[in-house]
Amino acid sequence: MHQPTPSADLRHRTIGAPAGRLHLVEQGTGPLVLLVHGFPESWYSWRRQLPALAAAGYRAVALDVRGYGRSSRPAATDAYRMLDLVEDNVALVRALGEERAVVVGHDWGANIAAASALLHPEVFRAVGLLSVPYAPPGGPRPTDVFAQMGGDQEFYVSYFQEPGRAEAEMEPDLRGWLAGFYAAMSADTMPARGEPDPHFVARAGGRLRDRFPAGKLPAWLTEDDLDVYAGEFERTGMTGALNRYRNMDRDWEDLAPYGGAPIKQPSLFIGGALDASTTWMADAIAAYPATLPALTSSHILDGCGHWIQQERPEEVNRLLTAWLASLQD
Numbered sequence: 001m002h003q004p005t006p007s008a009d010l011r012h013r014t015i016g017a018p019a020g021r022l023h024l025v026e027q028g029t030g031p032l033v034l035l036v037h038g039f040p041e042s043w044y045s046w047r048r049q050l051p052a053l054a055a056a057g058y059r060a061v062a063l064d065v066r067g068y069g070r071s072s073r074p075a076a077t078d079a080y081r082m083l084d085l086v087e088d089n090v091a092l093v094r095a096l097g098e099e100r101a102v103v104v105g106h107d108w109g110a111n112i113a114a115a116s117a118l119l120h121p122e123v124f125r126a127v128g129l130l131s132v133p134y135a136p137p138g139g140p141r142p143t144d145v146f147a148q149m150g151g152d153q154e155f156y157v158s159y160f161q162e163p164g165r166a167e168a169e170m171e172p173d174l175r176g177w178l179a180g181f182y183a184a185m186s187a188d189t190m191p192a193r194g195e196p197d198p199h200f201v202a203r204a205g206g207r208l209r210d211r212f213p214a215g216k217l218p219a220w221l222t223e224d225d226l227d228v229y230a231g232e233f234e235r236t237g238m239t240g241a242l243n244r245y246r247n248m249d250r251d252w253e254d255l256a257p258y259g260g261a262p263i264k265q266p267s268l269f270i271g272g273a274l275d276a277s278t279t280w281m282a283d284a285i286a287a288y289p290a291t292l293p294a295l296t297s298s299h300i301l302d303g304c305g306h307w308i309q310q311e312r313p314e315e316v317n318r319l320l321t322a323w324l325a326s327l328q329d
Contacts, residue, residue, distance in 0.1 A: 187305035220311045
C-alpha cells in the first residue's frame with residue numbers, strides 16, 4: 001500500500017488561545033479530528049496521519065501543544081497544568097468554527113485527549129488514545145509513586161521534575177539527545193532485554209543518554225525528520241516540554257473531583273507490544289470495561305515500540321480511519 005506523505009495541501013495557522021498562541025497544521029475538509037502530540041515531539045509526529053485522514057473525508061488538525069514549536073511558551077511552570085491544556089483544545093475547536101470534534105492523542109497527548117473528553121464531553125464526541133492507556137484520576141500522589149520506582153536507580157519522570165536538571169543534559173546536544181531518546185523506545189533500536197533500562201538513570205550523577213542506543217536511527221526516523229524535531233527544540237529549548245511532567249501533582253489535585261471517572265464517549269486504543277507504557281499499564285488496559293465503557297476498537301500491535309503512528313503509520317491509519325467511520329455524528 002502506498003503511504004500518504006505530507007503535501008502542499010497542509011495549511012499552517014496560528015490562533016488565539018488561553019496559551020496566547022497555538023500553531024496548528026490542517027488538511028482536508030469534513031468532521032474535525034484534533035491530533036495531540038506527546039513528548040518530545042510536535043505537530044510533525046502526525047505527518048503521516050494528516051493526508052490519510054484528509055483522504056478519508058475528515059478535517060485533520062495537528063497542533064503544537066503549548067510549550068512546543070510555534071505555540072506560546074508561558075514562563076510559569078504551573079501554566080502547563082492539564083486543565084490549561086484542555087482549555088487550549090476547547091479554544092482551538094471554537095476558533096476553527098466547530099462545535100464538536102474527535103480528539104486523538106499520543107503519549108502525553110493521549111492523557112491530554114482523555115482529560116479533554118472527560119472534562120468536556122459536549123465538545124469531544126469521541127477519543128482515541130495511542131500508546132498511553134486511560135487511567136482515571138485518583139490514587140496516590142504521582143511523585144510519591146515515581147520516587148518509589150527503580151530502587152537504586154531514579155525513574156525518568158522523577159529526573160524530569162527539577163527545573164533545569166534535565167535541560168542541562170539535553171540542550172548542549174539536542175539533536176543527538178533526541179536521536180538517542182527516539183531510538184531507545186523504537187522497536188528496531190531499543191536496548192535488548194537485560195541491558196540497562198533507558199527509563200531510569202543512576203542516582204549519582206547519571207544521565208538518561210548514558211543508556212541510549214548510539215549510532216543508529218530507527219527505521220521510521222530519517223535524518224530530515226530528525227532535523228525538523230531538533231530544529232524546533234534548538235529554537236525553543238526543552239523547558240516548555242518538560243513542564244508537562246512538572247505539573248503531575250497539580251493535575252492530581254485539580255482532577256481529584258473526577259476520581260475514578262470513566263470516559264463514556266466512543267473510544268479507541270492502540271498500543272505497541274514492545275512499549276513500556278503498554279506493559280507497565282497492563283492493569284489499566286484490563287480495566288477498560290469499567291473505565292472506557294464505550295470502547296469500540298482496541299489493538300496491541302506486535303513488534304511495535306512507543307512511537308506508534310510513526311513506526312506503523314499504515315496500520316495506525318487503517319485502524320484510525322475504520323474507527324472514525326464507525327462513529328455516529
